[in-house]
Amino acid sequence: MRSWRCCARSTGSRSERRDMRIRVGLTQKFVLLGTLAVTLTFIVTNVVSYQWHRATILTEISEKPALIARTGVLSLDGGKVARFLREGRPHGEIAEALLAGLYGIRNRNDPRATVSLLVREPGGRRVVEVLSTEAGLLPRLVEAGDPRYETISAVIETQNAATSRPYETERGTFLSAYAPLGSGKEVLALLEVAYPINVSEALWETRGRMLLLSYFLGFLSTLGLAIYAARRFVVPLQDLSRAIQGMTQGDSTYPIRIRSSDEIGQLAETFDRMRTTIETQRRRLEEQRDALLRTKRELEALTESLDAQVEAKTQELKRALSKLKDTQTLLIHKEKMASVGELAGGIAHEINTPLGVIVTRIGYLLSVLQEEEPQSETIEDLEAVYRQAIRISKIIRSLLDYARQQPKPRRPVAVAPLVQGCLDLVTERIAPEIEVELSLPPDLPRVEVDRERIEFVFVNLLQNALDAMPRGGRLSIRGGEGNLQRSPEEVPVAAVVISISDTGGGIAPEHLPKIFDPFFTTKAPGRGTGLGLYISYQIIDEHRGELTVESTPGMGSTFTVTLPAMEAEGQGEGIEEDVYAWPDSGRG
Template sequence: MSIRLKTIIGIACIEALLLLLLVSMTLNYLRTTNYDALTKRASTTVTLFATTTKDAVLSYDLASLDAFVREVLKNPDLVYARVLGPDHNVVAQGGDPTVLARPFIADHSVETTTDGVFDTAAEIREGGQVYGQVEIGLDISSMNAIFVEAERRSELIAVLEMGLVALFSFLLGSYLTKQLKVLHSAAKTISDGGLDLHVPVKGHDEIADVAGAFNTMVDNLRETSASRDRFENDLKELNRSLEQRVLRRTEELRKKNSELEQATREIKEAHAKLLHSEKMASIGVLAAGVAHEINNPIAFIMSNLQSLKQYTQSYRSVIQAYEEGATLTSLEDREAQQEKIQKLYEEYDLEFINEDLDDLLSDSIEGAKRVRDIVKGLRAFSHIDTVSTRSQCDLNECIQTTLKVVNNELKYHCEIRTELNELPLIYCCPGQINQVLLNLFLNAGQAIKDKGCVTVRSAQKDNMLTIEVEDTGTGIAAEKIEKIFDPFYTTKPVGKGTGLGLAISYGIIHEHGGELNVTSEPGKGSCFTISLPLVTDQAVAE
């Protein structure tokens, strides 16, 4: 499944769940608010009507009662009004004849009203004695029509928003995959030897930063290649001039000189291939680690989304049962439907679902944050500059970033301990320092065969900042310690190392004016110490 499809599906599922919750809560709030308002209005109207007609009922003034009935019927949505005497005989009434012909049954709530008219009544009392009763009916069909229209519009808005979200996800996924394909094609072109290319940089996002760094790398490679060609041309020109001055030299000397040039080219090519191999090995470690680290949070996010999907189906079943119950007119049918709803509530364990929703969403958000931190660390580590431009850097941040990247290579058989003291900012090349730390962490992990511990310390000693990487591995024999920084020297089995990692690291630290030292005891482990001068001025650093 492509990144684009994963993005669309993931965002669509989350958006659908949130829209469902929002729409259901909004409609429920709308119904509750309007029903409560209608109930209060009906209670107020019938109470006022009873108070107004009390004197007319006590005096049996039928003309006044008819006038009161006509006056109260002027209220909007009032279907009928009726006044009963002490013997429950009708003394005055008005309104819809069809509704007046039905027997009066008072409604206790708007939700249970099935005939479209909310019926309510109030007694006419005087001195604690009942002298009659007033009855009114309010039309709720217009209100129900509003609710139906609100549901229809909510569904339309939800569909529209889902479409827009899907379109945005599609465009975002297309943009990312397109940019990644461009970088992949450019990397393949470089691996084939083509350096005359430029990756287009569009926008100001992380993809644009990566493309810019990629172009910088290509420019540096091109400049290095051009410089090498110039040196080779100068050398050839010098050789030709020397040949003109030493025409009397023998053919054997020219042959040896030619062989020497060929050997020099072969050595340069071999050295370049080994450097490339070391760089590719580091990139391979990064890719494998990041892939594994991202798969874990993505896995439980997908699991949570599956659970949320099941919960949504349960909610839909219960809501459908409620909607079916709302259409029933028979009291027995409504009671049977209510029992069915209760069984569904218990069957789906909605109480547990309500409690579990927050945990599922919280875990998913935490997993997404973990993915974000891993990608952020990889992005920071990807700026391994080969240029001499330096910037302010926190060495502790370099340590933490590199540990995140190499975590997958160490965590299964190494306990990682950090003893980091607060350090001042210094000017250096953070990407190159990350490269050195990556090499030391990988070497420490490879030195531990079964289980062990890797301890990383940082401290300030006068005007020097130190980083120690100590392991409990196999250690290094005394006769080999003096050789470990030599190019192409390695104690690893064939195929496990190029012998360039520590040599490159040694060169990087010396370019920063520092030192890289090692102490080791066979069978107990090794400790590599990086010492860097505290440089707080950029001009001095450059």
């Protein structure tokens, strides 16, 4: 029992010594921190005191030259100054009198001051020092870049006295005060009082020594604190920092060699327990991370698959929308052309009867006048009316011919002989200056068509091509095989393609969209009805073919007829029926 008490007493003394070490360590820390705070306060106080004294000295010195300048201006004779400025001579009685006045200002106030008279350049901001109590300074120009220039400019603008900031010269550091001299609102000259401020150097040096002493004491205090902190704080904290860095790099085995009994030692123990906990959590997080990565890869694969499906559906919808728009445009065009054709046929039927009466009456009047008054001017007027009535009759006849045509049985026709026959019909209209180029393979597939109506189409296209080349050119007729797809939803079928090209003036781009509209023509007035291409387009459309045009202004035009080809079963026996000569209906 006694030994146990001794052991307990010994344990208690060790605990007390440990507490004492902790208290002593904290006390030392507070003492050092207090010393540092006192030192820093002493340094800051001296710096502030030095700056305050320096500012006070500068204020006292700056007020003295300003006072001398303001009182000196009042003592100068204004008349002499004005006369001196007018004469502009730095020597003479006036100049000597003014110079004596400058010396008087200096001697009455402070012999250390330098008093000068500065003359302003006419209309400018530069000034010239012309009179001074320091003759060795003359003459001197004050312009931009001079430390006094800014203050002088302010005096000229405000016409109020001002003092410059301290500036360095070969003679030392000076402050200059300026007072304006002039008449009315214009400053003609300035009185300068330059005052040396070197008298304050002794005070500045004393304050400088105090500051250096404060810096030295602060340095010693800081050095002592740094040594103590390095032993008590920095080294243990560096060990702890290395351990933390090792943990951030995945190494949790770095030893912590901190055996201190103060707060840093407690921090090291706490950190060691935290390291064990973090290592356990790190393993769990790695397992969760691996699981999340697997899930991420699965989601990315699923996302790529969904993106591909969405893209495929989007493209499919775009194609369907494009087909729908093309079909809608085609239907609108067909309805428009059918409505216009029906309307034109009805109008032509109603106009044809009264127009026949008009033509008959005009013919009768012409015959009567030619017998009774063959020299009458009325005959020429009636003949002009008769020609226009005949032209209207031809237009109406073309509309009625197209409107009255009944669908005829379609028969297989060989294309090459058909086109050759149409070319023979317009041979008389081919001028010697026109070169004909014909390229029609004899083995072209046959087409199932209404022969007479298809002949009308080719004859009309040939006539238009010849009319487009009044000065000659080249007429090209080419045939070949191709594919035909009238709308996106239709399956392409084999087709026969016939193109008729000319080297005329071409069709303007703004006219191309209207080239197949009824009554639209690019020919001169009286040369075309504007119905030929309209009727041709309707005929080809009824045969489930296509009639297209390509044109370049100045280069010519190409009209292409595409008709569905029959299944290959040999060539026809040629054109047996007579070719019907359709009237000239004109391009348009």
